[in-house]
Amino acid sequence: MAAAVAAVGGTMLLAGGPSFTNPAPPAASAPTAPAATRLVGIGHAAIAVPEQWARNQLGCGTPQKDTVIIDAGPQDLCLVNRPKGVESVQVRSGKPIGFQTDETFQLDGVRAERQRTTCTGDSPLTVCSGTVYIPSLDVAFQAESSTNADEVHSILARIMIVPDTVGVPVPLFSEANPAARFGEEYADRLTALGLKPSIQARKSPGSIPGTILAVSPSPGTMLTPGATVTVTAAAHP
Structure with missing residues (x-):
């Protein structure tokens, strides 16, 4: 966990509570997304996801392939299992229901909160989940993986603040x-x-x-x- 936090951490603390105005943060330069990824975000908070990831590839609300989830709309009420080896991240406004702050860190000069990664389920299918919430921008990123907890850390390490977009x-x-x-x-x-x-x-x-x-x-x-x-x-x- 500490390594994952260090990977996304910044240096300067900004005060402020949730706000839909999403003001541009005071960053000297815009971070660069890794190669073969695309940015998906709300306001000035974004995450780099692999270019081949789909969008809202859900079955009854459950990811069926590697996907970014945003504005997915109503989902059918049915039970669909998540295949093994599927990674996903949901991008949303507001603090997720049930979110609790286990630690805080600095993300490109902005305070962020992290809920620790937890894994549920039995072998051979275990789903791990972790969330980062940025209070001053009121944006959350919830990563899930049916591979392992390391994949959750890797996904959340690609969150960035983008002042120019x-x-x-x-x-x-x-x-x-x-x-x-x-x-x-x-x-x-x-x-x-x-x-x-x-x-x-x-x-x-x-x-x-x-x-x-x-x-x-x-x-x-x-x-x-x-x-x-x-x-x-x-x-x-």
Whole structure:
């Protein structure tokens, strides 16, 4: 665990609690993603995942191949086993339910919290899981592996702070109406992150007016500040 923390640690402490504004951190230069990887993130927090990893390759919410999970949408309720040797990382806004801080470290000058890796299940299928949460950016990365705990450490060691790019956030469900994600609220969040929202209305019978139907580029895509994100929302009658 100590080695994994050292691999991602930085040097300077920043104060601050969770915030959807996701301000650009004071870094001298942007970290470079390793070769043969791509960045996926929210705001200025990102993780480098192998280029060959799929996106949201889930069966009833369970990864079926190496994948990054972000804005996966509703999943069927059924029991599907995770194949052996499958790695995944979920990128999400907010602190995961049940998260507890076992240690803190510095990530490119930003305070981060780590929940230690734990493994569950019996041989031959054991699934190991570990999480890093960045309070000031309110972004979490939860890595899982059905190979071993070392794979979890390796995945989480590729988290970085990227001051010069912005990851498209995931639309959040409304507290006022838990069944919907509204375009106006999401547009405000995009603006706060330095992106330019473009709202388009589309008829969608049965949808609550204003509910987000699609986002392009998709959540997790890394963009330059000022880039346009097209948000398609259900039209008002």
